[in-house]
Amino acid sequence: RLFKLVSASGCRQVSKAAAKAEVEFDYDGPSMKTTVPGPRSQALTKQLGEIQNVAAVNFFCNYEESRGNYLVDVDGNRMLDVYTQISSIPIGYNHPALLKLVTNPNNMSAFVNRPALGILPPENFPDKLTESLLSVAPSGMSRVQTMACGSCSNENAYKAMFITYRNKERGYSAPSVEDNTSCMINQAPGCPDLSILSFMGAFHGRTLGCLATTHSKAIHKLDVPSFDWPIAPFPTLQYPLEEFVRENAQEEARCLEETEDLIVKWRQKGKPVAGIVIEPIQAEGGDNHASADFFIKLRKIATKHGCAFHVDEVQTGGGSTGKFWAHEHWGMDDPADIVSFSKKLLTGGFYHKDELQADKPYRIFNTWMGDPSKNLFLCEVLNVIRKENLLDEVARSGKALLNGLYALQVQYPGLLSRARGQGTFCAIDVCDDATRDKILVRTRDKGILLGGCGQQSIRFRPSLVFKEYHVHFFLNVFNDVLAEFK
């Protein structure tokens, strides 16, 4: 069942199975034994249902048997995984480099002795940060803070922006007695009425600070108290972008104008915008793209109005757009003041420019502040990305995927529309959400795991070891499924 490092030559196009496995320890195709979830998954879901809400559980996995691009479930079904744990598996399942890391006795201590990183870091911590996160630092940034997850990363990034904004307002002098006493009871001026500007359709996490900037689905926000912060429209573009340059530029200009109006309005309201947060591609909100020109102009607006500019790369970061960071597609030397990450980076955290560093200890702080064992894994992941030129592979696979989606939407005009993507970070819309959901199930029945996003989109989120032959295999199966819905 397992292929091991087959040569790249001799590729032939086949309809129902991947032609070969270039990926070390990949399977040669899906294998479906039961409907999904199968009986074992159903029994486990019932068991877990006694402990937790299981309404979101798809099925249970046999991670031990999963390999490369293939996720194996507890009923022995093997699926090509084009969703990869909500886009969080960088180089496939059970990659040999990662397994080797765990068995290396030198690494044992990192797993069993989790330190309080902010006060007692391990000896190799600076080196490992340099080897891992700093080796892929965004342009203009040489400082990084690790955190345990995406939400904590954004929460602390927001705090860094608030702290910096107020320090600037105070002229970098010490806080007043009134600052220090009022903050203890949640009141201004110590807890100031500052805001973060976010965009409609954005997803930045689900803790209370993040949630005030998340606007993708009502169910995420319903019943949770929030802040009166400004929400700008995100451009609603027509795809393919290059065919609607003029119309899209107009739409982007409208959004930028409204953004600037909101900054002024909220300042007048007494809730100045300390920072602007945006995803390079709105993911959870429906894979909404904007042009490099839009981001370049937005960054300028932020600077003009003294707002920090925070690019949230939790989902886009790590290579799936064909560049390590999606913001690299903007071609800027100074793309942001803060870039947050998590998911494929295996650790959460955020990079920031020097001036965004908190002035005192214990302001950006918690017990763990990340997990050094995740930094070890990230070092290996980056080694694999470099050694196997995975960003080039993503660009190649992504081109094949997007071209395939373009062809399919021509073939099924009533069913599919708005194919879009960067690298393998692609999406396509289905005529309605019910049909979208049915297509996802039928595709899974045929051994391919996809995810939805937005109202009626399908999002493609393979890992970085998803090769061109995986794309062709997927397109063939997808075509068969779509034919059923024609």
Added chain:
Amino acid sequence: RLFKLVSASGCRQVSKAAAKAEVEFDYDGPSMKTTVPGPRSQALTKQLGEIQNVAAVNFFCNYEESRGNYLVDVDGNRMLDVYTQISSIPIGYNHPALLKLVTNPNNMSAFVNRPALGILPPENFPDKLTESLLSVAPSGMSRVQTMACGSCSNENAYKAMFITYRNKERGYSAPSVEDNTSCMINQAPGCPDLSILSFMGAFHGRTLGCLATTHSKAIHKLDVPSFDWPIAPFPTLQYPLEEFVRENAQEEARCLEETEDLIVKWRQKGKPVAGIVIEPIQAEGGDNHASADFFIKLRKIATKHGCAFHVDEVQTGGGSTGKFWAHEHWGMDDPADIVSFSKKLLTGGFYHKDELQADKPYRIFNTWMGDPSKNLFLCEVLNVIRKENLLDEVARSGKALLNGLYALQVQYPGLLSRARGQGTFCAIDVCDDATRDKILVRTRDKGILLGGCGQQSIRFRPSLVFKEYHVHFFLNVFNDVLAEFK
């Protein structure tokens, strides 16, 4: 240098070294080679300073060489650790049971394939939850949700309380169109003006929701926008508690009365209290205790006013009070609606009563929702706690520690006061914060690592393998240090 499972007999009291090592793989005493931080720590701090704010870094550690109760630094200094990474190391460094777990090939997959637990859990997830977290579930609770850290645990616990409160208000009917549309722009009624009541001196974390309930130090809260939520006084008691029963009861009655007033007042203000959050012992805020009677009455007030009762055991949970949960000291069958945890539990999360479970999927959700590899470690930690009767050991060590502190405050009346504790979760006050800080440094110079808390307290947070002979060794050294300050 390493002792291995020496018999318990033949103990003799010595002044500068622990008499024996009952703990497997413990050292036999501290060994100081340099001042702390030593030259290697200083060089690494400088290196890390190029990447992060390092003002809170004490020194760099050699975790590989650390064992049991002893933390070894990069300059070869070996210290008895009575702070244990801000109270987050349950059974000492490099415990053989945990090392064995990492080398077990069956566990490799849990380390390298981190799943999106909410949608694709691993096969053993329900069993591991049952073996670990459910085996120590608080009275009346059989449901638990894991999270990545303490702040995320509390944030999601608050969300669960808000969701439950609003569902009750709606009579468990579907949210209105207005609910669903208004929440998307952060407005009521979808984002309702609900509140969480917390206590002055509390620490519940540093993300924006948690931070609105944290009131221990200004530096944690300064410059961060907050919510107008009610803050009740936490009793300021006189110690030892048993000598001031009448005075303390009066103080507690005052606080309870004010709490109830605040609940009424905030309801009238249109910001009803959905939940009350409290620590069984305020830790970061200065190790402030309250009686079982206080908590019993507070829990009744919560029920009376329809507020959920959330006990935050992030620092108190895991055995250091002599019971697995500090709230067990209250002797209640129904101590809480929610109990949150992290630190010594190695994974964050919260238990909750059935009615606190969110009604729909994706309301309490994020990508990782914890980390199954941490559940594996927790299973082993709990096995060790049971096998080695560590809760009994903690009670024994704690009694020796508290009695020793009582004796020292009699001996040094101008210097020390207010010795207090439960199990080894002890603290003592120093005359002022400058002297406190000097004592901490001098004690560290002599090879014992302690932590501060509150304005002028020293907190003791050893791991659960801290034995009576470690206590005596500590007391001897501490006595020597205090003599310098007399």
